Amino acid sequence: MNIAVFGATGRTGRRVVRRSLDDGHHVTAVVRTPSKLDVNHDRLTVEQGDVTNYDSFADTLQGSDAVVSTIGKESVLGRVSLYSDGITNIIQAMTEHDVSRLIAISSGGTYPGWDSNNAVFYELLIKRVLLRRVYADMKRMEDIVVETDLDWTIVRPSGLSDDTGSGNYRATVGYSDPESSTTTRDDLAEFIVEELDSGQFLQQGVAVVTV
Template sequence: MKIAIIGATGFVGPKVVNEALSRGHEVTAFARQPEKLDIENEMLTKQSVDVTDTDILANLMVGHDVVISTFNAGWTNPNLYNDFLNGARSIQEATKKAGIKRYIFVGGAGSLEIEPGVQLVDTPNFPAEYKPGATSARDYLTELKNEQELDWTFLSPAINLHPGNRTGVYRLGTDTPVFNEAGKNDISVDDLAVALLDEVEQNRFVKKRFTLGY
């Protein structure tokens, strides 16, 4: 497949690029400064773009089979909430304008329910510094659920998304965290990329949200 990966220089993006390339897919890595992506491969094209330039982004994505967004507006961005929503909406609209049906968005864990009717982002101990980003991702998921034209999927990472080895082993869930026997919900960013590319190839959660953990 030919895969467009948005936000290719962030925390998640490079791992997704590597995983896609390792499976033989052709990849276009989109970022403001794609030269920061320290990956070289004959199947990889690096493309500079501002994701809020919807028409330009759409034109650049024409011909791809799948769009994967790992877009993040920056955790220290004082306008994170609005910038995240504006960027996500632009990527979604550009995907449609480019004539691409498959759209996978990596959001946050904040919208996962830790008990019926209570989302993680709304709990008293949720870190204040992460709340704007988590709330914007939660609100974007609510919007995305109304999308009829795209075959979308929203991936909520584990609560603890961390650097680590690629094991290729994970467990899946939908709207609640996948806790282990010790009550922890974590995943390495490498294994998140494995699950993401598995979804690209297997299409198990079309028009749904899913999550994961060890």
């Protein structure tokens, strides 16, 4: 499979790239700064492109079988539109090049209202104050994806961790899982690549947690 990965220089994106290569796939990493991607492989192509600038990357999707968006915003200050603007451009390029499979990383924080699976401090402080703008734009991204006819999967990890993956994770349709509030990036990458192969959660939003 030929997989295009956006956000490939991020902590999750790198893991998705490596896991995809380990599983025998061909990967096109679309990144703003190619020098930041410390992965070398004969099945890896690195293309410079900015997800917010359609013309900078659109043609890189030609020949792709699937797209994975791992884009993320480092700063939570000011207006946030990276997720919604980025996915709009990605979907336009996918449509132009007849690519139908999309996996986009979002968050359980997009749940509308109070999620009883989460801790009180998360619901009150993180979701409604610290990351309010980020989650609002992630929700806009999800709405844009859901309105398409693509074979999409929205992936909602819980608190992301750089700990070594256990390989023991659970995927449940929805926003969160009461069993765990943590998702290792290794386990998240494993789920994403396996989902590309299986298509188990087509046109569904799924919570992925390490248990």
